[in-house]
Each structure stands twice: as structure tokens, then as C-alpha cells.
Amino acid sequence: MEVVVQIVFGLIALFILVAAVMVVAVRNVIHSALWLIACFFGVGALYLLLEAEFLAVVQVLVYVGAVSVLILFAIMLTRQISGEGSRQLTARWPVVLAITVLLFATVMAPTLINQQWNVPPAPPLGTPEPLAGPAELGRGFVNEFLIQFQVVGVLLTVALIGAIVIAFEERARRRKVLTLAEELELKRLRARDAQVATPEPIEAEPVAQETRPANKG
Amino acid sequence: MLNAVPLPAVLTLAAALFCVGLFGALSRRNLIGVLMGVELMLNAVNINLVAFWRYFEPRYITGQTFAIFIIAVAAAEAAVGLAMVIAVYRHYVSVNADEIDQLRG
Numbered sequence: 001m002e003v004v005v006q007i008v009f010g011l012i013a014l015f016i017l018v019a020a021v022m023v024v025a026v027r028n029v030i031h032s033a034l035w036l037i038a039c040f041f042g043v044g045a046l047y048l049l050l051e052a053e054f055l056a057v058v059q060v061l062v063y064v065g066a067v068s069v070l071i072l073f074a075i076m077l078t079r080q081i082s083g084e085g086s087r088q089l090t091a092r093w094p095v096v097l098a099i100t101v102l103l104f105a106t107v108m109a110p111t112l113i114n115q116q117w118n119v120p121p122a123p124p125l126g127t128p129e130p131l132a133g134p135a136e137l138g139r140g141f142v143n144e145f146l147i148q149f150q151v152v153g154v155l156l157t158v159a160l161i162g163a164i165v166i167a168f169e170e171r172a173r174r175r176k177v178l179t180l181a182e183e184l185e186l187k188r189l190r191a192r193d194a195q196v197a198t199p200e201p202i203e204a205e206p207v208a209q210e211t212r213p214a215n216k217g
Numbered sequence: 218m219l220n221a222v223p224l225p226a227v228l229t230l231a232a233a234l235f236c237v238g239l240f241g242a243l244s245r246r247n248l249i250g251v252l253m254g255v256e257l258m259l260n261a262v263n264i265n266l267v268a269f270w271r272y273f274e275p276r277y278i279t280g281q282t283f284a285i286f287i288i289a290v291a292a293a294e295a296a297v298g299l300a301m302v303i304a305v306y307r308h309y310v311s312v313n314a315d316e317i318d319q320l321r322g
Contacts, residue, residue: 005221013230020234020257024241029249036253043260050227050271055263055284062288067256067295074249074299078306090315093244100240108232112225119272122219130276137285140278148282152289159293163300169307 009049016042027088029075037068054134219272227268235261248302248312252295259291 019039026032040063047056090096123129141149178186234257241254263284270280306312 002221009222020237078312089244096244100236104236112228132278136278163296167300167303
């Protein structure tokens with residue numbers, strides 16, 4: 001039984017870490033967001049293993065359901081095709097990598113492993129453990145954590161209004177945003193133009209053709 | 218779970234996830250990539266909280282409540298952050314963090 005739990009924990013940990021590394025390493029931002037969803041699922045599975053079922057459900061609902069959709073929408077609204085395929089990390093990434101690896105290897109891991117955690121002994125197998133579940137959580141939200149609960153509600157409302165205010169754009173200031181098809185066509189025409197212009201720079205016809213679709217919309 | 222997997226194993230996993238998220242937040246060029254790194258770090262913190270709850274005081278709800286509040290705050294942060302990314306993109310026509318170097322609109 002214990003070996004099974006250990007194997008499951010190892011698989012979940014591996015899955016989470018691989019997904020997280022892919023999130024920061026993959027070039028395509030959309031793939032990165034999809035790996036982020038996989039990582040959220042892995043964390044939810046870890047919550048299940050830690051017997052926090054309600055938190056696992058909340059994780060899937062909020063992170064997988066809401067936050068990742070938000071991220072995907074933001075990517076779709078801000079993506080430039082011309083910027084795709086270029087490098088995704090800043091030039092200083094080796095320094096950052098060294099800092100984070102050193103932070104983990106010299107500070108975090110030794111501290112966590114050498115610390116004497118006075119974990120209370122687990123009850124023997126077979127006896128049900130007194131675990132706080134969703135019922136206790138709900139009771140806590142209307143009793144001892146009532147004020148915090150209300151404050152979080154206000155915070156979410158303020159964040160919602162703030163997000164709308166920040167992202168709102170007056171109609172008069174709206175500029176023309178090319179659709180994906182128009183942008184692709186423009187890119188293709190530019191590429192063809194560059195191809196044509198190099199061997200025969202005198203020829204005038206492709207230049208006249210190139211200006212046409214730019215003001216199509 | 219308590220007997221099979223020691224607490225430091227879970228905490229080390231959370232620390233590794235935090236470091237990966239930190240690397241992403243500090244070294245991605247894309248602003249949305251930076252936000253994704255922040256989300257990873259928040260998840261790592263939540264794993265820590267749930268692990269401490271499970272190993273130390275499973276009969277009290279404080280640890281889980283804290284984790285739920287952090288999830289709510291993370292959702293608010295993601296909404297405002299992505300709205301700001303969209304506003305910045307509208308002004309600079311770019312989401313590259315290195316090109317955005319002034320706060321004036």
C-alpha cells in the first residue's frame with residue numbers, strides 16, 4: 001500500500017515538474033499555456049493525494065477553468081504573428097538560471113531536508129483520521145473566517161471592475177487591428193516581395209501589387 | 218500518505234516548482250509568460266500550505282482556508298494582470314517586457 005502511494009506521488013511530482021519546465025522553456029506561448037494547464041491538473045492531483053478533495057475541485061474549477069482560459073484569451077488578443085518563432089527568453093537567462101538553481105540547491109533543499117519537522121505521528125492504519133472536510137470549511141466561512149470571506153468578495157469585485165476599466169478602450173481611440181487572415185496575407189506578400197526584389201530590382205509590378213491589400217479593410 | 222511520503226519530499230517538490238516559476242517570471246520576454254511564472258509560484262505556495270495542513274493539524278481547517286484565499290487572490294491578480302497586458306499591448310503593439318520602459322501612457 002505504501003509503495004503504491006509512493007509511486008503515485010513520484011509520478012505526480014515528475015508530471016508537475018516536467019509540465020512546469022515546459023511552461024518556461026517552450027517557445028510557442030500557446031503551447032506554454034497548455035503546459036500550464038497540465039501543471040495545474042498535476043497540482044490538483046497532488047491535492048487529492050493529500051486528501052484535500054475540496055481544494056482539488058477548486059483548483060480545477062478556478063485554475064484550469066478560469067485562469068487558463070483568461071490566459072489563452074490574453075494570448076490570442078496580443079499575439080503578433082511576426083514575433084513568433086523568435087527566442088522567448090531574455091538575454092540574461094543564464095544568470096537567472098544560475099540564481100534559481102543555486103537558490104534551490106544551496107538554500108531551499110538543504111533547509112527543508114535537514115530541518116527537524118516535529119510531525120505528529122499518524123494514527124495506525126484502519127482508524128479513521130479526523131480530517132477537516134468541506135462541511136467544516138463551510139462552517140468556518142460563516143463563523144470564524146466571516147470577515148476574511150467578505151473581504152475576498154470585495155477584492156474580487158474590485159479586481160473585476162479594475163480589469164474592465166484597465167482594458168476598456170474608447171471607440172474613438174480604437175485603431176484598426178488586422179485580422180489573422182489579413183496579417184498572414186501581408187506577411188506572405190512581404191516575403192514574396194523580398195524574394196522578387198533581390199534578383200530583379202528594376203521590375204515595378206510587384207511593388208504596385210504589394211500596396212493593394214494593405215488598405216483592404 | 219503520511220507514512221508513505223515524508224513531509225520534506227512534498228516541500229521539496231513545492232520548492233522546485235517555485236524555483237521553476239521564479240525562473241519563468243524573471244527570464245521570459247513575453248509579459249504573459251511572466252504572469253504564467255507567477256501563477257506557478259502561487260501554486261507552489263499552495264502546495265506548501267496544504268502539506269502543512271495535512272501533516273500537522275488535519276483536524277483544523279485553517280490551512281485549507283488559507284489556500285482557498287490564495288486561490289481567490291491569484292484569480293484576481295490574473296484578471297488585473299492580463300487586463301494590464303492587453304492595455305500595454307494596445308499602446309506599444311508589443312508584449313515584450315524589455316521594450317516597455319515607461320509608465321506614461
